Every structure is written in structure tokens, then in C-alpha cells.
Amino acid sequence: MSARLPDEIRPVMENGVPVIIATCSTDGVPNVSIVSEVYYVDPGTVALSFQFFSKTIKNVRENPQATIILNDIQGGRRWILRVRYDHSETEGPIFDAMDMQIEAIASATGMSGIFKLRSADLYKVSSVETIRNA
């Protein structure tokens, strides 16, 4: 199953508001993390940065299913993406663009120098839905 990201989601992916990602280990323990940004790759693919070894990184390599929530506070809604981890890239244009953005976010939040990109983890989008504020 695959889905296309609508054009209107792109500004939300670039709004600087942290993103939520949920994963699950193969022994069935769910995990939920806050990450700085999800990157638009193409209409069916997003990327997340791998900076530190984490439960999220470990989980998706064992069980590729993940759920991402993008926060659109200004628009009064949240976007829910069901995704599957596909592969990682350690060089190339996607990696370079993410590396530059990570340093920009880190600098803006007073955490410059703490983050180093190890890989760009690419996920295929399975479904997209929105939840609006009441």
C-alpha cells in the first residue's frame, strides 16, 4: 500500500515544529519520540535523520512500521502518516540537504555542535490523514 503526500503538507514539514514518531520493537514494546523535523523527499517518500543510536533507529531496522505526526498549529490540525522504513543513505543530495538543515535547527535552538548526521533514513508513505481541532 502506498500514498501520495498532498502539496499542502510541505509547508507543515518545514514549519520548524517538532514531529512525533512512534515505532515498535519486535518483542512488542512501543516507543514514541520527538524529533526535530521530517524531510520531504518526493510525493511518496519522507526522510528522518539518524544522529544518535536510538530505540527508534533500532526498532525500524527490525520492524519497519512507524507512525509520524506532523504538527500544524497555525492551521489547527495534525497530519498522521503511516510509513515504512525503506533504506538509509550516508551521502548524496538528500543527506547533504538534511545535514545542513540539522545544523540550522540546532543553531536556532541553542544546540549547535551537538548533532551529527549519520544517515538519512528514508520511509515510504503508506497512508495520510488529518485530525482537525474541534
Next chain:
Amino acid sequence: MSESRTLPRVLVQFLDRASVAIGCTRDASLAPSIHYSSGWLLDADQRSIWCFIPEPFTAGLRASLEENGHFALTVEHIGPHECYQFKGTYLSMRPATEADREITARCRERFVAAVATLNPHVSPNRDLLRKYILDPAVAVRFAVREVYLQTPGPGAGRLLAQLEDRP
């Protein structure tokens, strides 16, 4: 099973100043789901947490909890980026009460204050921020088994407290 312990005082204090919380379950196929928690409260037993979840984030919640009992809650103090993940076992669920909504209102104001302070020039106005934290529909209580550090940095993922052995 080891003797049950209570949450360390530093984490109890953290829960009182935190500004956002996100719950997570998984279904029988190990697909994870996110359940925003509009409010939260440490139970009087000092080792279980109540999460107040709005209706749009209840899809699959009860079914997953009754099927496998796993629940995770990540809680952050926006601003200093202080963040912990509480993992544990489902205990109970009930409709949200007026008292839950009052607790949620206090959590909502902490969220609004934190985000507005973070960058007052680019943050949405306070009314928009308030509307973003929806009123709860249900209250979920889970027993905390483990607490992990999630503050960004190389120490993220470190086990900070273990209240029970894994089943």
C-alpha cells in the same frame, strides 16, 4: 517479580512542570499508534500515570491496550528540551471527568506558556495554541515499568529508573 518502587522525586517534579505528552500503543501486527495526551497526572500510588486523551486520538486505543497492555508516554518540558519516556502496562480506562478536564486545563496553560515563550515572534497566538490541546474523552491509567532519558543528545535512550521487571 521485584518489589514495586515509586517514581524518583525528580521525575515526579518533572511531571508537574512538563508541557506536552504523547502516548503510544501498538496493535497485534506490531503497528504503532500515537495518542496525544492533553493532560496527565501521577496517581497517588506514585507509580502509575493517568493520561487524558482526546477523542480523535482514541482510534484503536482500547483494542490495543486490551490485546497486549503495552503503553508508552513521552513527556517533554518544552524550552529546555528536557524529555523522558515512561513505559509500562495498561491498568484501566474510563471516560474523562470534570476533574480530568481541570487537570488538562492546567497542562494546556503550561503548553501555551512554553511555546509562546520559546519564540514569541513566530509562535501562533495563545488562542490558537490553547485550541491545539483538545479536551479529553478518556482517561488511561498505566503502571510505569521503566523510565528512559529522551533529552536530545548522546545520553538519550539511557534507562533512568526501573520500577518493575518486564513481564
